[in-house]
Amino acid sequence: MENKKYGHFDDAHREYVITDPKTPWPWINYLGNEDFFSLISNTAGGYSFYMDAKFRRITRYRYNSVPMDNDGRYFYIKDGDTVWNPGWKPCRTPLDFYETRHGMSYTRITGRKNDVEASVLFFVPLHTWGEVQKMTLKNLGNEVKKLKVWSFQEWCLWNGATDMENFQRNFSTGEVEIEDSVIYHKTEYRERRNHYSFYSVNTPIQGYDTDRETFVGLYSEKSMPDVVAEGTPRNSWAHGWSPIASHYIEVELQPGEEKDLIFLLGYVEEKQEQKWIAPDGSFSDKDGLDMVINKAQAKKMIADFNTTEKVDKAFAELQAYWDNLLGIYVAKTGNDKLDRMVNIWNQYQCMVTFNMSRSASFFESGIGRGMGFRDSNQDLVGFVHQIPQRARQRIIDIASTQFPDGGCYHQYQPLSKRGNNDIGGGFNDDPCWLIFGTTAYIKETGDYSILNEMVPFDNQPGSEVTLFEHLMISMNHVIKNLGPHALPLIGRADWNDCLNLNCFSWDPNESFQTTENNSEGSKAESLMIAGLFVVTAKDYVELCHTLASKNIEHSTFNAQQFEAEANRMSEAIDKMIAAVKKDGWDGEWFLRAYDFAGNKIGSNENEEGKIFIESQGWCTMAGIGLEEGLCDKALDSVKERMECEHGIVLNNPAYTHYHVEMGEISSYPEGYKENAGIFCHNNPWVIIGETVAGRGNDAWKHYTKILPSYVEEKYQTLHKVEPYVNCQMVAGKDAFRPGEGKNSWLTGTAAWMWYTVSEFILGVKPTYDGLLIDPCLPSTAKEYSVTRRFRGAEYNIHVSNPQGNQKGIKSLVVDGNPVEGNIVPFSEGKHTVEVVM
Ligand code: GLC
Ligand code: GLC
Numbered sequence: 001m002e003n004k005k006y007g008h009f010d011d012a013h014r015e016y017v018i019t020d021p022k023t024p025w026p027w028i029n030y031l032g033n034e035d036f037f038s039l040i041s042n043t044a045g046g047y048s049f050y051m052d053a054k055f056r057r058i059t060r061y062r063y064n065s066v067p068m069d070n071d072g073r074y075f076y077i078k079d080g081d082t083v084w085n086p087g088w089k090p091c092r093t094p095l096d097f098y099e100t101r102h103g104m105s106y107t108r109i110t111g112r113k114n115d116v117e118a119s120v121l122f123f124v125p126l127h128t129w130g131e132v133q134k135m136t137l138k139n140l141g142n143e144v145k146k147l148k149v150w151s152f153q154e155w156c157l158w159n160g161a162t163d164m165e166n167f168q169r170n171f172s173t174g175e176v177e178i179e180d181s182v183i184y185h186k187t188e189y190r191e192r193r194n195h196y197s198f199y200s201v202n203t204p205i206q207g208y209d210t211d212r213e214t215f216v217g218l219y220s221e222k223s224m225p226d227v228v229a230e231g232t233p234r235n236s237w238a239h240g241w242s243p244i245a246s247h248y249i250e251v252e253l254q255p256g257e258e259k260d261l262i263f264l265l266g267y268v269e270e271k272q273e274q275k276w277i278a279p280d281g282s283f284s285d286k287d288g289l290d291m292v293i294n295k296a297q298a299k300k301m302i303a304d305f306n307t308t309e310k311v312d313k314a315f316a317e318l319q320a321y322w323d324n325l326l327g328i329y330v331a332k333t334g335n336d337k338l339d340r341m342v343n344i345w346n347q348y349q350c351m352v353t354f355n356m357s358r359s360a361s362f363f364e365s366g367i368g369r370g371m372g373f374r375d376s377n378q379d380l381v382g383f384v385h386q387i388p389q390r391a392r393q394r395i396i397d398i399a400s401t402q403f404p405d406g407g408c409y410h411q412y413q414p415l416s417k418r419g420n421n422d423i424g425g426g427f428n429d430d431p432c433w434l435i436f437g438t439t440a441y442i443k444e445t446g447d448y449s450i451l452n453e454m455v456p457f458d459n460q461p462g463s464e465v466t467l468f469e470h471l472m473i474s475m476n477h478v479i480k481n482l483g484p485h486a487l488p489l490i491g492r493a494d495w496n497d498c499l500n501l502n503c504f505s506w507d508p509n510e511s512f513q514t515t516e517n518n519s520e521g522s523k524a525e526s527l528m529i530a531g532l533f534v535v536t537a538k539d540y541v542e543l544c545h546t547l548a549s550k551n552i553e554h555s556t557f558n559a560q561q562f563e564a565e566a567n568r569m570s571e572a573i574d575k576m577i578a579a580v581k582k583d584g585w586d587g588e589w590f591l592r593a594y595d596f597a598g599n600k601i602g603s604n605e606n607e608e609g610k611i612f613i614e615s616q617g618w619c620t621m622a623g624i625g626l627e628e629g630l631c632d633k634a635l636d637s638v639k640e641r642m643e644c645e646h647g648i649v650l651n652n653p654a655y656t657h658y659h660v661e662m663g664e665i666s667s668y669p670e671g672y673k674e675n676a677g678i679f680c681h682n683n684p685w686v687i688i689g690e691t692v693a694g695r696g697n698d699a700w701k702h703y704t705k706i707l708p709s710y711v712e713e714k715y716q717t718l719h720k721v722e723p724y725v726n727c728q729m730v731a732g733k734d735a736f737r738p739g740e741g742k743n744s745w746l747t748g749t750a751a752w753m754w755y756t757v758s759e760f761i762l763g764v765k766p767t768y769d770g771l772l773i774d775p776c777l778p779s780t781a782k783e784y785s786v787t788r789r790f791r792g793a794e795y796n797i798h799v800s801n802p803q804g805n806q807k808g809i810k811s812l813v814v815d816g817n818p819v820e821g822n823i824v825p826f827s828e829g830k831h832t833v834e835v836v837m
Pocket of ligand 2 (some may be wrong): 423
């Protein structure tokens with residue numbers, strides 16, 4: 001397959017520049033940082049929502065339709081008989097020039113046709129519940145241009161799920177108001193909703209439409225709506241059916257002239273008593289004849305962004321915000337492909353993933369999944385250095401959904417922060433991740449006070465215990481649920497949602513995630529959880545020692561008790577390690593699991609699925625059997641059996657038929673998803689395992705195979721999905737088209753790639769006492785530097801590797817003074833650190 005190029009990186013602007021709108025799949029970006037978010041493709045497709053993509057969907061999007069990606073914020077420009085869009089879709093009129101620049105929380109789409117340029121900047125200003133769309137129209141020719149411009153988008157009836165289903169009701173509920181140049185969407189505001197949205201433009205309009213059938217036509221297409229074809233708006237008011245928002249604006253441009261039109265898509269919540277306003281100006285909580293919605297807040301927001309100057313200022317603030325975030329960890333390695341991922345795109349993807357969890361992308365419909373317990377804890381390590389306050393809140397939100405026995409809801413809804421069982425429960429790896437997230441937070445910030453926060457169980461008031469106790473019961477949950485080989489029972493599944501050893505499902509209508517979990521009498525144990533437990537329990541023990549030695553005050557535990565707790569868990573770790581060595585080692589690699597009946601999974605004895613990545617990753621990260629050479633052997637087996645051109649597959653050989661005793665994993669065709677796909681999320685576990693074993697060359701090779709900038713260079717066409725971020729899964733070697741990517745953007749891969757490169761390859765790792773410097777490099781790497789802001793101090797670290805070693809430092813000099821060991825002790829101010837390997 002020819003590797004056509006659809007775009008390129010522009011590192012100076014931190015942008016990816018797309019030069020052909022017909023990308024192999026829509027290449028999207030995210031707007032918004034806190035509450036109001038939008039997805040936007042390179043042809044302006046996508047949608048917006050407030051906080052929750054399911055329950056507060058603002059604009060409508062229909063997934064998986066033909067043509068692909070056919071809803072969004074569209075602008076139709078009619079110039080004589082030619083109608084075109086700046087982003088090419090939906091008209092698909094060939095453009096004289098097209099370019100989309102995806103940047104840090106903004107996208108700029110520029111099109112040119114017949115001497116007119118339309119460039120639209122899309123962004124969500126900081127602390128704003130709205131998306132600004134600044135369109136700059138320019139006449140590049142010598143003649144006067146008389147243009148007709150229409151904006152267009154569809155309103156979603158708030159609930160992203162029922163909007164697609166409940167037509168018997170929906171077709172009767174839609175309501176709008178129009179005042180000046182603003183179209184207000186107020187469906188269900190008359191009853192229980194206290195929120196509405198609006199779409200404005202900062203200039204008088206010459207008409208509008210709010211009813212889809214009137215604007216587009218019942219049997220017409222968005223590529224040529226009836227109104228646009230005719231050239232005259234119909235000033236329609238939606239009553240039921242499908243409300244939309246379309247402004248009509250006539251624009252005249254002299255040769256060389258340029259004009260900005262500023263559109264704002266906003267969201268407002270109103271106090272119950274002030275929802276409505278009567279002609280005499282009095283407020284009411286009830287709708288009624290003559291009542292209109294209270295528009296004061298909308299007007300205020302519109303006034304904040306109604307001039308070019310104000311919008312440019314807000315945009316500069318957004319850029320300063322990212323300058324600051326991306327200034328916290330800056331690597332200079334002399335390798336552009338590495339630097340751009342470390343300094344720009346990987347960190348950016350981490351933030352997006354943290355914001356979205358697994359809810360809304362072009363592969364996640366925004367209605368299926370809320371915030372995952374394990375997912376969100378892993379996402380934390382990707383951005384905790386940037387906005388630790390938000391990590392703190394997230395940890396408390398997550399822990400508040402835990403059960404008293406340490407078990408967890410698998411996910412919770414961001415709007416209500418309540419746990420729900422929509423995608424099942426009883427995943428026995430879940431509790432460990434709370435340790436992972438919390439210790440990462442404390443190491444970054446030194447904020448031990450979080451351990452004293454009172455956190456409820458299952459959000460029940462009155463059930464609060466300290467966060468530290470949540471950590472304790474999380475650990476206990478593992479050691480109280482051991483199976484016949486003293487290894488952790490798997491429950492419904494561990495990290496691999498699809499290894500369902502207790503489900504035995506024959507009913508195609510039930511989900512593997514929610515069907516009955518027959519764990520009664522089950523012998524199903526997980527080596528992945530065993531490794532995860534050793535890693536996280538070591539973190540926990542280190543935390544307890546630190547709390548004791550620093551005499552950190554805690555409402556329930558004193559120093560002695562923390563020490564006792566450290567000892568208790570150290571014993572549990574030793575036992576776990578012994579159990580893994582005794583019954584978890586298959587001869588050349590770590591077993592994956594025991595099934596319900598106690599049979600081996602991921603063993604050379606098996607015909608399919610002889611070896612799995614998760615247990616190799618976690619047991620080598622844990623360093624189990626490092627001294628005896630078990631880690632090296634396991635890592636060599638990974639290379640031999642699971643590595644391929646595009647990364648490391650999840651298992652090998654792939655399952656060729658459905659195994660009821662294994663569940664969903666064997667439901668996928670060979671080479672896809674959990675059945676021997678390259679599940680990028682877990683590749684970093686092996687990479688970190690390689691660094692634990694000191695094998696820098698192997699770590700680097702595995703790392704660059706899935707590093708987007710390396711993939712971008714070679715495989716844009718084959719890979720299909722965005723080349724600037726990681727995707728969840730790349731088709732593995734057994735697939736029909738190995739190397740094809742899917743499920744881009746929202747994946748734990750982002751945080752794991754970041755954690756791997758920042759802490760284990762470049763080796764700058766926050767600890768309780770300072771920064772640990774422990775690089776693991778390919779032998780070709782001779783030097784690099786990292787600037788790291790840490791708890792308010794700044795470290796300029798320079799590492800040289802004259803002999804091309806892969807691991808181990810020879811000397812560490814801080815501000816001119818030699819330091820024993822490899823920890824740069826924390827102190828305020830600016831520091832220089834010289835490291836020789
Ligand atoms: C998805 C889930 C994640 C799970 C993984 C493997 O990425 O979000 O929680 O661990 O699949 O099944
Ligand atoms: C499916 C997917 C898996 C995902 C899970 C979440 O099992 O294969 O990747 O984590 O659904 O619901």
